[in-house]
Amino acid sequence: MNVISIKNLTISYHRKPAIRGISLEIEKGSIIAIIGPNGAGKSTLLKGILGLLPFDSGEVKIFGEDVDKVRKKISYIPQREQFDWDFPINVYELVMMGRYAHIPFIGFPRRKDKQVVINCLEKLEIERCATRQIRNLSGGQQQRAFIARALAQESDIYFMDEPFVGVDAKTEKSIFSLMNELKSEGKTIMVVHHDLSKIKGYYDKVIMINQTLIAYGNTNDVFTPELINKTYGGRLTILQKTEELI
Amino acid sequence: MTEFIKYFLLEPLQYEFIQRALLASVAVGISCGLIGVYIMLRRMSLIGDALAHAVLPGIVIGFMVAGKSELVMFTGAVVSGIITSVLIGFLSRNSIIKEDTSIGIIFTGAFALGILLISQLKGVHLDLSSYLFGDILGVSTGDLILSFTITLVIIICVILFYKQLLITSFDPTLAITIGIPVSVIHYGLMTLLSMSIVAGLQSVGVVLLVAMLITPAATAYLLTHSLKKILPLSVLIAVVASISGLFLSYHFNFSSGASIVLTAVMFFTVAFIFSPKEGLLIKYLRKKKTARTAISEDVIKLIMRYKGLQLDEQVSKLSSETGLHLRNLKSILNSLESKGFLYSDNNSYSLTNQGLAEARRLVRTHRLWETYASKEKFLSDDELHSDAEKIEHLLPDELVDELDRELGYPEKDPHGSEIPRTES
Numbered sequence: 001m002n003v004i005s006i007k008n009l010t011i012s013y014h015r016k017p018a019i020r021g022i023s024l025e026i027e028k029g030s031i032i033a034i035i036g037p038n039g040a041g042k043s044t045l046l047k048g049i050l051g052l053l054p055f056d057s058g059e060v061k062i063f064g065e066d067v068d069k070v071r072k073k074i075s076y077i078p079q080r081e082q083f084d085w086d087f088p089i090n091v092y093e094l095v096m097m098g099r100y101a102h103i104p105f106i107g108f109p110r111r112k113d114k115q116v117v118i119n120c121l122e123k124l125e126i127e128r129c130a131t132r133q134i135r136n137l138s139g140g141q142q143q144r145a146f147i148a149r150a151l152a153q154e155s156d157i158y159f160m161d162e163p164f165v166g167v168d169a170k171t172e173k174s175i176f177s178l179m180n181e182l183k184s185e186g187k188t189i190m191v192v193h194h195d196l197s198k199i200k201g202y203y204d205k206v207i208m209i210n211q212t213l214i215a216y217g218n219t220n221d222v223f224t225p226e227l228i229n230k231t232y233g234g235r236l237t238i239l240q241k242t243e244e245l246i
Numbered sequence: 247m248t249e250f251i252k253y254f255l256l257e258p259l260q261y262e263f264i265q266r267a268l269l270a271s272v273a274v275g276i277s278c279g280l281i282g283v284y285i286m287l288r289r290m291s292l293i294g295d296a297l298a299h300a301v302l303p304g305i306v307i308g309f310m311v312a313g314k315s316e317l318v319m320f321t322g323a324v325v326s327g328i329i330t331s332v333l334i335g336f337l338s339r340n341s342i343i344k345e346d347t348s349i350g351i352i353f354t355g356a357f358a359l360g361i362l363l364i365s366q367l368k369g370v371h372l373d374l375s376s377y378l379f380g381d382i383l384g385v386s387t388g389d390l391i392l393s394f395t396i397t398l399v400i401i402i403c404v405i406l407f408y409k410q411l412l413i414t415s416f417d418p419t420l421a422i423t424i425g426i427p428v429s430v431i432h433y434g435l436m437t438l439l440s441m442s443i444v445a446g447l448q449s450v451g452v453v454l455l456v457a458m459l460i461t462p463a464a465t466a467y468l469l470t471h472s473l474k475k476i477l478p479l480s481v482l483i484a485v486v487a488s489i490s491g492l493f494l495s496y497h498f499n500f501s502s503g504a505s506i507v508l509t510a511v512m513f514f515t516v517a518f519i520f521s522p523k524e525g526l527l528i529k530y531l532r533k534k535k536t537a538r539t540a541i542s543e544d545v546i547k548l549i550m551r552y553k554g555l556q557l558d559e560q561v562s563k564l565s566s567e568t569g570l571h572l573r574n575l576k577s578i579l580n581s582l583e584s585k586g587f588l589y590s591d592n593n594s595y596s597l598t599n600q601g602l603a604e605a606r607r608l609v610r611t612h613r614l615w616e617t618y619a620s621k622e623k624f625l626s627d628d629e630l631h632s633d634a635e636k637i638e639h640l641l642p643d644e645l646v647d648e649l650d651r652e653l654g655y656p657e658k659d660p661h662g663s664e665i666p667r668t669e670s
Binding site (some may be wrong): 050051066071072073075076078082083084086087088089090093097101103105106133135149153160 | 472476
């Protein structure tokens, strides 16, 4: 069964379409890169699937349901710069937020939740920073803390928005190996990715978008010079030109 | 001292209105201290100020309907606070007007409506100035019961909804993706805010209320980096400020609101200067310490260069090259001697083995940095030395080892001088 099914999805900001008519069927257990130039709608697509933005038209089903019914099965790692790093919480408390979906609305973390958090901290090798305030971490440690939080959600689909921006080589390696581990457990991982040199060999499939879907398929089949050119083509697409008239 | 306590603290306590005011201070401290932390973290101090003003029409309407009944006036205030926060949100969502502007429009409008209604009250008297500036010495038993009920509700909500308040304050996106109703939490918090405002009106009044919300919270925020500690600390600061303000107000006949707020501001100022984490003083001392370390390290290198010279010659060279006054130089030399980096005999300073190792470490860092900078070409040749002079005091050892490895363990720096190796 397909874990995510997107039909004809269109989302606009201020009446200008950011993505248009995208249809996709995502199979279980793969690592998928979303690539495209700046402003191509990569993050918009991700947020659309997560139900964070209103649709103009189209439909998204996750495990055959509306996203609101499967919230416990998905987790999202947003871009790092949007946070207030002076917020008075430490790494342990940050990762514990990942458990909130599993703790009753009125209720406190139970022993199992605490154990999961500690396991996730260890998995990302940040257990020694557990009591540090989140400002006092390196960029790589901050990113790993957010991944630990997503991991603590124990979900089936992971959405990551540019997780490799501003991280060190060690963190990059540990994120990739973690992604493979999750995949071997049958989870699905969708990643907005920037660096075209790290697509082949890292991702099973690639979604190439530039407002519309350019291509989707196995990395070896679609990550070709022609299609990359088409995605990143310097010329304005006709769509963008008409948009300026709207 | 006992005389002071007797006169300043105990004497007033025999009066019932002071006892009531004291209890009211505690209630206000707890409710505003708790809610204020969330208002600060969510960057909503402007909304706090706005709602403090906007509860006025609700209170007056309550008064018109039911006379001086605390409960009806309270209900009116909370309803009016909620309507205002909904309107603010509605206006900024449905127009190009930004939130701060819509706050400015709505709350002044609501406040003006309140004043207009008061001016229409006939025959009965509602004391506007006690609402504007607070009058903690005039708290009635009914007010007190109301304040403690509010405080209790706020404590219970902050404990029960700790998770939701935390996650929607820090990361509303995550909150949405795991299905937490962000706007319900927002309006719930606005309701609690309106309630804490009602509790605070008696003591500090509309105009100064926002200070009761954010000044204790901000003070606590400067002192600790943990939300679980900020909440009780903010409460403690708010309660102590309220009580001190109350006594000052009684003894010196100050306006109660003003003396409470000024006490809180004084606490904030003390925290701002003396906070052990981020205070001005600690930052200054840290900077001084770094500077002193750098100079001490320079002195070690210079003594290696001028070993064997007579003491007064060494001292005059050191003083001219570091630009230090003799007295400061002497203190640095003494401290280096007591730390075992150097010793003096035969009327001259020499480095101990520990001092030599330190000097070698500095030279190695300096020359490796020059090699690196010239290889990577991010500094011009004339900048090399002066930059390395600064960086040698800052680079931690692990980083220097990494640099060495990356450069392939070079033997000479760009000037042809040998790069010393640590014995291994």
